[in-house]
Amino acid sequence: AQSVTQLGSHVSVSEGALVLLRCNYSSSVPPYLFWYVQYPNQGLQLLLKYTSAATLVKGINGFEAEFKKSETSFHLTKPSAHMSDAAEYFCAVTTGHKFYFGSGTKLNVKP
Amino acid sequence: DSGVTQTPKHLITATGQRVTLRCSPRSGDLSVYWYQQSLDQGLQFLIQYYNGEERAKGNILERFSAQQFPDLHSELNLSSLELGDSALYFCASSPAGLAGGPNEQFFGPGTRLTVL
Numbered sequence: 001a002q003s004v005t006q007l008g009s010h011v012s013v014s015e016g017a018l019v020l021l022r023c024n025y026s027s028s029v030p031p032y033l034f035w036y037v038q039y040p041n042q043g044l045q046l047l048l049k050y051t052s053a054a055t056l057v058k059g060i061n062g063f064e065a066e067f068k069k070s071e072t073s074f075h076l077t078k079p080s081a082h083m084s085d086a087a088e089y090f091c092a093v094t095t096g097h098k099f100y101f102g103s104g105t106k107l108n109v110k111p
Numbered sequence: 112d113s114g115v116t117q118t119p120k121h122l123i124t125a126t127g128q129r130v131t132l133r134c135s136p137r138s139g140d141l142s143v144y145w146y147q148q149s150l151d152q153g154l155q156f157l158i159q160y161y162n163g164e165e166r167a168k169g170n171i172l173e174r175f176s177a178q179q180f181p182d183l184h185s186e187l188n189l190s191s192l193e194l195g196d197s198a199l200y201f202c203a204s205s206p207a208g209l210a211g212g213p214n215e216q217f218f219g220p221g222t223r224l225t226v227l
Contacts, residue, residue: 034215036218042220042221043113043115043201043203043218043219043220043221044154044201044203044216044218045113045218046215046216046217049215090154098156098159098167098169099144099156099216100156101146101153101154101156103153103154104153104154
């Protein structure tokens, strides 16, 4: 079975600061991992995905994530936060049909 | 715009009633997923269909059912509604088949269900 844990339901950073959103997964087989972003009153949009190619994955809007098998982690980072990054971020894992989503992290960006 | 459409956008109904939510996947996508998002439960996977057949089941109540039609659109039926069923219901589609591994899901804008 797979599962996802997102540490920190709320993260607050200043504009221009580093964004780090944590995701740890549990999977008995090599997983496929995803990060999604949800803006208020909208559906989820894919930021990036890991599918066993390069361990450092670059996504849209300057985000990237690194797959670390030894740490079972797939943390999302962005070097410099922008006000428009304020949203809720979800990490997800799958090895086949079912997708398991984390509980989400709300990112607040302070001016 | 993800290419996934959901209707209606909002639905207000009373306890005990039955509603149907509709989803049209992206052109060419064979898989449809349904999710429930509520404040206390987060994003919960309900059910997946692939090319008309049920493929995976999550935390779907017995009062809920779904189907995928030959034209690949899908409907989620919620019956004997309770106050706790108030939530955002998302549909997602994916071109995933078994070959090449899972692909990402494309989410619709959701249907907000309010049960009074």
